[in-house]
Amino acid sequence: xxxxxxxxxxxxxxxxxxxxFVVPKDVTVELKNAIVLRPEEKSVxxxxxxxxxxxxxxxxQTHDVFVLIRPADTMSEAAANAFLKSLxxxxxxxxxxxxxxxxxxxxxxxxxxxxxxFLRDTQFSEEKIEASEKDKALAKKLLVAKPSELVDxxxxxxxxxxxxxxxxxxxxxxxxxxxxxxxFLTKKETFIHKLPKFLQAYENVAKNGHVKLQIxxxxx
Numbered sequence: 360x361x362x363x364x365x366x367x368x369x370x371x372x373x374x375x376x377x378x379x380f381v382v383p384k385d386v387t388v389e390l391k392n393a394i395v396l397r398p399e400e401k402s403v404x405x406x407x408x409x410x411x412x413x414x415x416x417x418x419x420q421t422h423d424v425f426v427l428i429r430p431a432d433t434m435s436e437a438a439a440n441a442f443l444k445s446l447x448x449x450x451x452x453x454x455x456x457x458x459x460x461x462x463x464x465x466x467x468x469x470x471x472x473x474x475x476x477f478l479r480d481t482q483f484s485e486e487k488i489e490a491s492e493k494d495k496a497l498a499k500k501l502l503v504a505k506p507s508e509l510v511d512x513x514x515x516x517x518x519x520x521x522x523x524x525x526x527x528x529x530x531x532x533x534x535x536x537x538x539x540x541x542x543f544l545t546k547k548e549t550f551i552h553k554l555p556k557f558l559q560a561y562e563n564v565a566k567n568g569h570v571k572l573q574i575x576x577x578x579x
């Protein structure tokens with residue numbers, strides 16, 4: 360989904376519990392009276408920072424509260440997982456606004472619970488996908504595989520010696536980024552319609568589900 364002006368972020372965020380806004384790094388995003396979460400140590404947002412914010416908003420809210428996280432892709436893995444837990448028990452008065460120029464670096468498990476909005480003039484589509492040519496080719500095969508071909512593609516992914524789960528998650532991550540870029544470039548909703556299945560597959564594999572069965576079940 361696209362938005363035209365940064366000023367629209369407030370109204371969009373007000374209607375959602377969690378929203379990811381893709382904007383260039385040099386674009387200023389401000390929300391009046393928002394709790395702001397930015398990197399403090401080693402250029403990352405730490406789990407301690409996330410826990411501190413969660414503590415502030417854990418009580419029942421009587422008015423709308425906004426939490427602005429930028430760059431959202433700088434959350435450490437531990438911080439992202441802590442943030443993810445807060446999304447499992449949503450508060451209708453709390454609105455998380457995640458701002459980034461690299462949505463593919465945000466956990467797909469977070470993206471699956473958020474609306475994703477692109478500023479129409481962003482250069483996101485011009486950024487290169489960070490992956491080897493082999494991995495990109497395999498991700499593309501996964502994207503276009505017909506049900507009758509899916510098992511063979513997943514078998515190819517699972518041939519990776521050592522770290523099959525991590526490799527499967529990497530291929531799914533690349534596929535998810537390809538879907539975002541394809542949608543941004545073409546504005547064809549076909550790509551967005553595929554996203555939920557791939558996000559769900561990533562989430563299920565991340566939860567230690569059976570790699571092969573989870574991918575096939577989600578993508579069939």
